[in-house]
Amino acid sequence: MKIVIIIIFVVIFLFLQIGILPNLKIANVYPNLFLIGLIGLTILIGWKQSLGWIIATGLFLDFYSLNNILGISIFILLLTCIFSQFLNQRFLKKENKLSVVLIFTISLLFFEILSIILFKILRIESNFYLLGLIVKIIYSSILALPVFYVIKWYVDKIKSL
């Protein structure tokens, strides 16, 4: 039963990311649901418990990127998840909607900045442009709350089994 829920969950996320969101672009960008999902999972169960998902998602994103250096996305996702857990534990202890959105927004910004810095250091080409970055973070933050509650439902369901 657990595996069925996980598969359904993964298929829904893949479908939304590959099928739906590319058709709903704003300023030529759309959110990365995998990243939003991982941040949500980290807030709820911590980065150590999410490590398997971080590695799987990171590898998948690395294969589906232009640079094809395996490990970069895992590294960036891992640091982002640790950072979002740190934010969650230290600064935003109350679980209200605004706090959750704030954690997401700051973590998404952290992810983008870290990606830009790392890509510059490794001299990897990146498609960064300021307007795209701003739109992507706002767009992702809007989606963050519903995704967070879907993840919460998933975590509760898995725990109850």
Add this chain to the structure above:
Amino acid sequence: MEKFQNKKTLFILCALIVVLMIINIIPGLVKGLGNFVYKIFSPFERIFSNAGKGIVGFFQILISIGDLNKQNLALQEKNTTLESEIAKLNEVEKENLVLKNALNISKSGQPIKEVALIVGKDIQGTQDWILINKGSKQGILRDMIVLSPENALVGRINEVSSDFSKVMLITYKDSAIAGILENQRIEGLIKKSDKGGLFMDFIPKTEKFELGERIITSGMDNLYPKGILIGTIENIDPSDNQIFQKITITPAVNFSKLEQVIIIK
């Protein structure tokens, strides 16, 4: 218990670093693995992509139903004019097609290497590249030019594995294409704009041109052959600059609806 958990996490991370270093160092292993991953995921990606297009398209039709009547009348009028022109052109096209097939050249005059299906796209939110189902086994090489079925410029091959290739789109941030206005013959570099579209800069203010004029490749960059359609003029921005003006370009290719491409030598 927590100590055990920490040791386990540390062990997983160390093992991961070692494995990834080995994979990245051994030549060709990443490409080989990539090829394997694309083979598994590309069918699912196509299914998801097509299903998504269908769903979004359905809702778009529902939203735009009010404008359809007006558009319908305008199109009927246009249709009558075009019908007569099509009849004339059909005969010429048939003859042309036969000759081109015999020579194996595309409509823009370039030799066709392969026709490929798009089996994957950038899924991280910026759509910089597409994945096609032809690779080194089919003779695809890096920097080959990729066109849409209508012969408009899509991009060029960036990475090749045995069965798949990644195509860097013309809307990629660092791409710069030498272009020329088809009628006015004004040359310039076409780049990605901050809004995600394309623009052509440093055009003298003395030059006059009309919205909708076609822009084609000039061949001056030695990357793209001359005469391939890039897009049309969408907007002219005179800006504060006293000498130059800038034009915004609508790409001729709708990248989100593209399903098939032509690769030329």
